[in-house]
Amino acid sequence: MAEVGAATLSQSQRRIREHYGAVAGNAEALDNSQIHHYSRSEQQRLPYSACSVSRGCGNPLSRAALKPGERVLDLGCGGGIDVLLAAEQVGRSGCIYGLDMTSEMLELARRNAAQAGVKNVSFIQGLIEDIPLANGAVDVVISNCVINLSDEKASVLREAWRVLAPGGRFVVADVVLVRPELPPAMRTAAAIILGCTNGVLTVGEYEALMTEIGFEGVLVEAHHSTPWQRLEDKAKRQGQNDLLADLDPQLAHEALAAAYIFGEKP
Numbered sequence: 001m002a003e004v005g006a007a008t009l010s011q012s013q014r015r016i017r018e019h020y021g022a023v024a025g026n027a028e029a030l031d032n033s034q035i036h037h038y039s040r041s042e043q044q045r046l047p048y049s050a051c052s053v054s055r056g057c058g059n060p061l062s063r064a065a066l067k068p069g070e071r072v073l074d075l076g077c078g079g080g081i082d083v084l085l086a087a088e089q090v091g092r093s094g095c096i097y098g099l100d101m102t103s104e105m106l107e108l109a110r111r112n113a114a115q116a117g118v119k120n121v122s123f124i125q126g127l128i129e130d131i132p133l134a135n136g137a138v139d140v141v142i143s144n145c146v147i148n149l150s151d152e153k154a155s156v157l158r159e160a161w162r163v164l165a166p167g168g169r170f171v172v173a174d175v176v177l178v179r180p181e182l183p184p185a186m187r188t189a190a191a192i193i194l195g196c197t198n199g200v201l202t203v204g205e206y207e208a209l210m211t212e213i214g215f216e217g218v219l220v221e222a223h224h225s226t227p228w229q230r231l232e233d234k235a236k237r238q239g240q241n242d243l244l245a246d247l248d249p250q251l252a253h254e255a256l257a258a259a260y261i262f263g264e265k266p
Contacts, residue, residue, distance in 0.1 A: 009101070012151050012198055013127070017102045020053075020078070024104035027053050027079060037062075037173075038081070046084055047112040053079040053105070055195070056144035057258035058173025058223070061085050069093040070139040073163060075128045075156070075172070076100055076146030080109035080121075086142070087118045097138065098123045099131060129155040136165040143172040145258070148191075151198040154209055161213050161265060170215060170263040177202045178222050179255040189246040190256055193235045194226060206261060215263030225254035 009017065023030070027049035035043060035051050037059040043051050061082055066072065066089040074083050077098030086096050098121060100106050106123050113121050126132040128143075129152045141160045150156050160170055175194065177187060180202040191199045201209070203220045210218045228249045235244050 009127075010151065012149075013101065016149055016197065020102045021104040023053050023055075024079065024102065024108045027108055035081075038085075042085060045088075045116075046081060047115045049108060050079045050081045050084060050112040050116075053108065054081045054144075056081070056173060057175055058144060058260060060142040060144055060171050060173045060260065061089065063260050063262070064140055064142055064169065064171040066090050066094075066140060071095050071097075071137065071165075072140045072142060073097045073099060073131070073133065073138040075131075075141065075143035075160070076149070077109055077123065078105050078144075080112045080123070082142060082144055083109065083121050083123075084113060084116050084118055087113075087120050090120070092120055094120060096121045097133065099126055099128065101125060101127055129159060131159045131163050133163045135162055136168075137163050138168065139165055140169045140171065143174070145173055145175060147172060148175045148196040148200050149198055153198075153201060154213075157210055157213055157215075161215065164265040166265060168265045170210075170261070170265070172261050174206075174259060174261055175200050175256055176206060176220060176222060176259045176261075177255060178225065178257045179251070180204065182251055182255045186247050186252060187255075189243040190226075190231060190252050193231050193238070193240055193243055194256055196256075200256060203259070210261075210263050214265065216266050217262065217264045219262045220259050221262070222257040222259040224258040226256040226258075228253040231256075 030052035032052040083098040
């Protein structure tokens with residue numbers, strides 16, 4: 001598939017692609033000790049660089065209940081951590097698609113798959129807002145802290161719905177706002193500090209949007225909140241101290257949370 005050209009990308013997409021391209025290029029030098037959502041056994045079965053570039057906020061496979069023979073799509077697959085683990089679970093009769101817009105990440109993911117000896121995976125370049133797969137192509141859509149990066153979240157969710165077969169499942173990890181009373185300026189500042197450059201949805205917004213699109217059994221399960229100290233430490237570490245001035249510590253404390261989001265296509 002042809003490379004996604006810069007002319008087709010928004011300014012935020014170009015910025016995200018540049019950032020993750022640099023991450024992929026530095027994979028072997030990165031520390032993978034912070035991948036808390038995956039067991040030691042899972043990490044030991046994978047190439048080092050599949051783990052080191054992971055920037056997830058959960059482990060969607062721990063909730064996806066994959067079955068042998070299923071077809072799975074990973075939105076924003078990065079270095080392939082979830083693709084490779086999913087391939088184990090669906091077996092040779094199943095298949096996994098890893099979708100990413102960053103050439104460097106896809107090259108890394110392909111090398112990781114080859115190193116792991118995994119055959120039932122395909123890595124494709126494209127946008128999560130415009131998935132290059134046919135209607136009903138997969139049984140399960142997973143993703144790990146990628147949808148929050150999109151400035152067209154409704155398009156992402158509609159595309160996920162489109163490529164799911166009837167009876168298909170949507171199981172992703174993402175960041176959500178659990179305190180909707182947070183003023184818009186503070187909401188934006190907190191999201192940027194955490195790395196969610198295009199903002200986050202509230203729990204209610206996520207649920208309403210997915211229900212409107214047609215998902216059933218929608219559930220947003222927040223599992224790990226973000227304390228003020230983490231926001232403050234990350235802002236200072238990244239040179240974003242100016243954003244702290246837009247935050248009220250009491251209001252911002254634990255306003256954002258990692259969550260698992262579930263839905264089914266009837």
